[in-house]
Amino acid sequence: MSSADQLQRFSFDGTNIRGEIAHLNDSYREVLARHQYPAVIARAVGELMAATALMSGSLKFAGRLTLQVRLTGSVSLLQAETNEQGQLRAIARYDEQLGDDELDFANGQLVITIEPEQGQRYQGITAIEGNHIGQALSDYFEQSEQLGSRFWLMCDGHSAAGFMLQKMPAAKEEDPDAWDRLTHLASTIKEEELLQLASEQLLHRLYHEEDVRVYPASALSFLCTCSQERIANALHQLGYEELQGIIAEQGNIAINCEFCQQLYRFEQHDVEQLFPERQQH
Known part of the structure; x- marks a missing residue:
């Protein structure tokens, strides 16, 4: 067997x-x-x-x-x-x-x-x-x-x-x-x-x-190759304004991996961290 x-x-x-x-x-x-x-x-x-x-x-x-x-x-x-x-x-x-x-x-x-x-x-x-x-x-x-x-x-x-x-x-x-x-x-x-x-x-x-x-x-x-980092990189490609629009409408950004059904959630502060160039020093 x-x-x-x-x-x-x-x-x-x-x-x-x-x-x-x-x-x-x-x-x-x-x-x-x-x-x-x-x-x-x-x-x-x-x-x-x-x-x-x-x-x-x-x-x-x-x-x-x-x-x-x-x-x-x-x-x-x-x-x-x-x-x-x-x-x-x-x-x-x-x-x-x-x-x-x-x-x-x-x-x-x-x-x-x-x-x-x-x-x-x-x-x-x-x-x-x-x-x-x-x-x-x-x-x-x-x-x-x-x-x-x-x-x-x-x-x-x-x-x-x-x-x-x-x-x-x-x-x-x-x-x-x-x-x-x-x-x-x-x-x-x-x-x-x-x-x-x-x-x-x-x-x-x-x-x-x-x-x-x-x-x-x-x-x-x-093995599913999804990760928080990979999802974050994909979100970054959408741009700051687009992500802000989604958060304004939904409260956060929720991404579900099609392959393994893992849920990834991004709050406002997570989006801010995706664009460090926008943060004032």
Whole structure:
């Protein structure tokens, strides 16, 4: 039974194929505990978090990676974020009248944003084909990175998990049939296997006839990056007069973090401290 929130990397000896398995249990439930998402949204958020966890393995520097699914209709946005330490958060924006039908990803877009703490921001956008997030990620890597990739994402509303295979560039392929063989075997994964089996158990069940090299796993967890300081910096951008108008109307400024529901409150004296240049000496 898989219980640890972790990202497990592996590769196949004699091939240019690598893979990752992400298990999200507590980190996923931390997100659900802060929102009253209907089941269809909760499952979609879990799948997107699993996809983001798989992508976190590509962050080799301090920074943030964000996956956004932009849709038309009753669900406008699904978003999940991670940093290089595998710390995740997620959110959904949707019509409260949403039914329990399956989400329609038709005409949607997948937006991948990478924001290093030092360096240039990158953003890639791909259309969502095949009506699911995994196919959109595969398309993105094929088009933008020229890397053959396959993603399997699953969520039952309590746990989420993802499985990825990726074909890396190689001057010579020692085993030209490996990609078709390994992806075919991965396509046999059942939901309960991916969600419940420990990574090494799953790999043995799928690939007991292959030479699989398993690397040390890394932890995944929930973390919201909001803070009093970040909210204060955002308020400062609005300007002194704008903030004074809000306080005159409401008595104070209350900001609720969409991701974790933490409430931040700013009184008159807090606003004054945001603009030290206005204070008379």
